[in-house]
Amino acid sequence: MRKILNSTLWVSLLLFGCIGTGSAQTAPYGLILGPNDGEKRYYPDAKEAIIIKIDPVNGGSRHIVLETFVLGIGEHIPVHRHLYVDEILMVQHGTAAIYLAGRRQRISDGAAAYFPAVTWMGVQDVGKTPLSMIAIFSAPGFEQRQRLVTVAVPGEKLNLTAAERAALDKRYGVEYRDDIPIEKP
Numbered sequence: 294m295r296k297i298l299n300s301t302l303w304v305s306l307l308l309f310g311c312i313g314t315g316s317a318q319t320a321p322y323g324l325i326l327g328p329n330d331g332e333k334r335y336y337p338d339a340k341e342a343i344i345i346k347i348d349p350v351n352g353g354s355r356h357i358v359l360e361t362f363v364l365g366i367g368e369h370i371p372v373h374r375h376l377y378v379d380e381i382l383m384v385q386h387g388t389a390a391i392y393l394a395g396r397r398q399r400i401s402d403g404a405a406a407y408f409p410a411v412t413w414m415g416v417q418d419v420g421k422t423p424l425s426m427i428a429i430f431s432a433p434g435f436e437q438r439q440r441l442v443t444v445a446v447p448g449e450k451l452n453l454t455a456a457e458r459a460a461l462d463k464r465y466g467v468e469y470r471d472d473i474p475i476e477k478p
Contacts, residue, residue: 323352324346324347324351324352326346326347328361329344330344330346331344331345331346331347331351331360331361332344332345332346332350332351333445334439334440334443334444334445335443335444335445335446335447335448335449336442336443337443337444337448337449337450337451339368339447340365340447341362341363341364341365341423342362342363342447343360343361343362343439343443344360344361344362345358345360345436345439345440346359346360346361347359348433348436349433354433355433356431356432356433357429357430357431357432357433358428358429358430358432358433358435358436359427359428359429360427360428360429360430360436361385361425361426361427361428362425362426362428363423363424363425363426364387364389364416364417364418364423364424364426365418365423365424366418366420366421366422366423367417367418367419368417368418368424369415369416369417369418369475370415370416370417371415371469371470371471372392372413372414372415372469372470372471372473372475373413373414373415373467373468373469373470374408374410374411374412374413374414374467374468375408375410375411375430375435375466375467376410376411376466376467376468377410377432377434377466378410378430378431378432378434378435378466379407379408379409379410379430379431380407380408380414380428380429380430380431381405381406381407381408381428381429382405382406382408382416382426382427382428383403383404383405383406383426383427383429384400384401384402384403384404384405384424384425384426385402385425385426385427386402386422386423386424386425387401387402387418387420387422387423387424387425387426388400388401388418388419388420388421388424389401389416389417389418389419389420389424389426390416390417390419390475390476391406391414391415391416391475392413392414392415392416392473392474392475392476393406393408393412393413393414394412394413394414395413397475397476397477399419401420410431413470413473415473415475416475417475417476419476434465434466435465435466435467437465438461438462438464438465438467441453441461442458442461
């Protein structure tokens with residue numbers, strides 16, 4: 294019984310952001326982070342990490358999520374939409390093709406794109422160098438899905454079925470489309 298209570302308490306603290314698991318410590322008054330600080334997560338085939346810098350687990354934020362990521366030359370984030378949160382993407386370095394609700398535009402260093410909730414969006418590195426970006430979400434939630442569909446160690450295997458991934462997408466309010474190209478062919 295005591296073991297169950299201890300496990301339940303730990304899981305509750307983790308889920309509600311009272312303790313952290315990333316490299317950043319939970320801090321109710323904020324964080325100061327370097328370029329590579331934060332919780333690194335890897336999609337199974339990705340070379341670069343998504344770094345979850347600020348969220349309920351890392352920093353104790355109850356209102357926003359800040360991440361950084363790099364797309365390799367030609368890599369993309371497929372067209373998708375977030376049902377519950379707005380997203381802002383800002384290019385640190387590189388050139389991105391942006392798909393935003395039927396509009397297509399290229400942006401580069403220092404430019405940003407705002408995607409309101411329920412808006413179809415996509416991003417592709419169309420430059421000659423890797424694309425370094427900052428992502429800001431208006432509310433926590435989607436980063437929890439990212440933790441479940443990524444791994445902590447590069448090259449580690451992830452055993453999710455298509456049905457399990459679809460259930461996570463539904464739970465965390467994201468929908469994908471594979472019939473919309475980011476740039477017109």
